[in-house]
Amino acid sequence: xxxxxxWEMPVQYEGIREEHSAVRTxxxxxxxSHMGEVEVEGPGALAFLQRVxxxxxxxxxxxxxxxxxxxxxxxxxxxxLFTYRLGGDRYLIVTNSANHESDLAWLGRWSREFDVAVRDxxxxxxxxxxxxxxxxxxxxxxxxxxxxxxxxxxHVRVGRRPALACGTGYTGEDGVELLIDPEIAPAIWxxxxxxGVVPCGLGARDTLRLEVxxxxxxxxxxxxxxxxxxxxxxxxxxxxxxxxxxxxxRARREGTAEKLAPFTIEGAGIPRxxxxxxxxxxxxGAVTSGTFSPSLEIGIGMAYLRADLAAPGTExxxxxxxxxxxxxxxxxxxxxx
Amino acid sequence: MADASYPDxxxxxxxxxxxxxxxxxxxxxxxxxAQDSLGEVVFYDPPEVGATIAKDTxxxxxxxxxxxxxxxxxxxxxxxxxxxxxADAPERVNDDPYGEGWLVRVRLTDQAEVEGLLSAADYRKxxxxx
Numbered sequence: 001x002x003x004x005x006x007w008e009m010p011v012q013y014e015g016i017r018e019e020h021s022a023v024r025t026x027x028x029x030x031x032x033s034h035m036g037e038v039e040v041e042g043p044g045a046l047a048f049l050q051r052v053x054x055x056x057x058x059x060x061x062x063x064x065x066x067x068x069x070x071x072x073x074x075x076x077x078x079x080x081l082f083t084y085r086l087g088g089d090r091y092l093i094v095t096n097s098a099n100h101e102s103d104l105a106w107l108g109r110w111s112r113e114f115d116v117a118v119r120d121x122x123x124x125x126x127x128x129x130x131x132x133x134x135x136x137x138x139x140x141x142x143x144x145x146x147x148x149x150x151x152x153x154x155h156v157r158v159g160r161r162p163a164l165a166c167g168t169g170y171t172g173e174d175g176v177e178l179l180i181d182p183e184i185a186p187a188i189w190x191x192x193x194x195x196g197v198v199p200c201g202l203g204a205r206d207t208l209r210l211e212v213x214x215x216x217x218x219x220x221x222x223x224x225x226x227x228x229x230x231x232x233x234x235x236x237x238x239x240x241x242x243x244x245x246x247x248x249x250r251a252r253r254e255g256t257a258e259k260l261a262p263f264t265i266e267g268a269g270i271p272r273x274x275x276x277x278x279x280x281x282x283x284x285g286a287v288t289s290g291t292f293s294p295s296l297e298i299g300i301g302m303a304y305l306r307a308d309l310a311a312p313g314t315e316x317x318x319x320x321x322x323x324x325x326x327x328x329x330x331x332x333x334x335x336x337x
Numbered sequence: 338m339a340d341a342s343y344p345d346x347x348x349x350x351x352x353x354x355x356x357x358x359x360x361x362x363x364x365x366x367x368x369x370x371a372q373d374s375l376g377e378v379v380f381y382d383p384p385e386v387g388a389t390i391a392k393d394t395x396x397x398x399x400x401x402x403x404x405x406x407x408x409x410x411x412x413x414x415x416x417x418x419x420x421x422x423x424a425d426a427p428e429r430v431n432d433d434p435y436g437e438g439w440l441v442r443v444r445l446t447d448q449a450e451v452e453g454l455l456s457a458a459d460y461r462k463x464x465x466x467x
Contacts, residue, residue, distance in 0.1 A: 015376065015377050016403060017379075017402065203376075203402060203403050207402060269380070269382075270379070270405065292380065297379075321398070323382075
């Protein structure tokens with residue numbers, strides 16, 4: 001068990017490779033109850049969210065889901081989050097646990113200009129991410145619920161309690177994230193375990209998300225990096241006038257000195273966070289996430305690289321604990337079925 | 338993965354390494370405890386044959402999905418062989434840490450050092466006291 005933003009969480013149950021492979025080929029489940037939830041409700045909810053979130057929230061229909069950045073005024077990424085539209089003027093935002101308190105303070109501050117209530121509802125939900133090609137089939141058979149399509153959210157009943165089923169995830173596989181009453185979470189976990197869903201820890205969560213190049217806030221995203229250099233320009237709609245939009249528009253227009261790029265190691269070596277990246281013996285960046293890819297059976301990672309080196313195919317070297325390892329910039333995702 | 342075991346015919350170093358002494362040569366590896374703490378080994382970076390290694394210093398790296406770890410030499414000597422089989426099957430370190438999962442074979446340069454190593458019983462005590 002490790003401490004993760006104040007939560008005791010397992011790195012692994014039986015083994016990272018086994019858990020990883022269960023999600024790629026069958027179904028795995030992650031207890032991600034550490035994720036925070038914030039409810040935003042009121043006549044001004046849409047206008048408020050349009051102001052604080054980088055994506056075009058107006059495009060989200062009732063029952064829809066959307067990924068976006070929460071940017072600071074200088075365009076830095078304070079957090080990356082999913083927003084679910086639960087009703088006409090009712091939304092739920094899922095935060096990264098390490099940022100939950102600061103997100104709440106930030107949202108609270110900007111909400112004063114709008115007719116909206118911002119509530120911390122993190123204690124109301126346990127979150128189970130059930131992921132993998134068989135996740136939906138098993139969930140439907142076990143819990144008897146109608147599951148939403150990908151990027152949709154549905155009000156369902158789990159264990160006779162109201163719950164939310166979200167067609168989202170962090171693994172690159174099809175699957176569902178369940179937001180359920182914490183009281184019934186252990187029973188639901190046990191039921192899914194009986195149905196053959198493999199319990200997975202933080203270790204597999206990291207290898208799975210990195211293979212498909214989903215960034216992790218705190219590693220690959222930070223308040224010092226804007227969404228453009230992080231490769232998240234696609235979820236920024238500057239014309240909505242969100243906080244930080246001007247800085248993001250400038251970065252998009254003028255380009256950035258560095259870009260976040262995925263890479264693979266050619267041959268031996270496993271990159272780790274903080275390893276320097278070199279090109280022509282010159283330091284050109286640093287690894288923000290690195291691991292062994294169980295699917296590809298090589299070292300993989302992401303690094304902020306000098307922009308001219310971030311194109312797929314570029315040869316780089318990674319200094320892994322004093323040993324130069326040959327790497328190559330890849331394209332997203334590094335792993336695809 | 339095999340069950341916890343610490344064979345009596347081996348000598349142990351507190352950094353969780355074992356040595357099988359055979360005359361002037363010895364085979365080294367990591368203990369059951371070490372491989373269990375590390376998790377599934379996915380990469381072994383061996384030293385060069387012919388390299389000189391010194392007791393209590395790092396001579397190789399073993400790496401699992403979650404972490405990298407230095408391997409500490411239990412005795413001083415010269416590398417005469419490395420386990421090439423681990424390049425394709427590093428998981429042997431987990432499956433059979435005292436057999437197929439051996440790491441290097443060494444020609445010892447100071448036999449007197451052997452006296453400083455732990456017996457299996459002493460190593461088990463060390464683990465219990467941690």
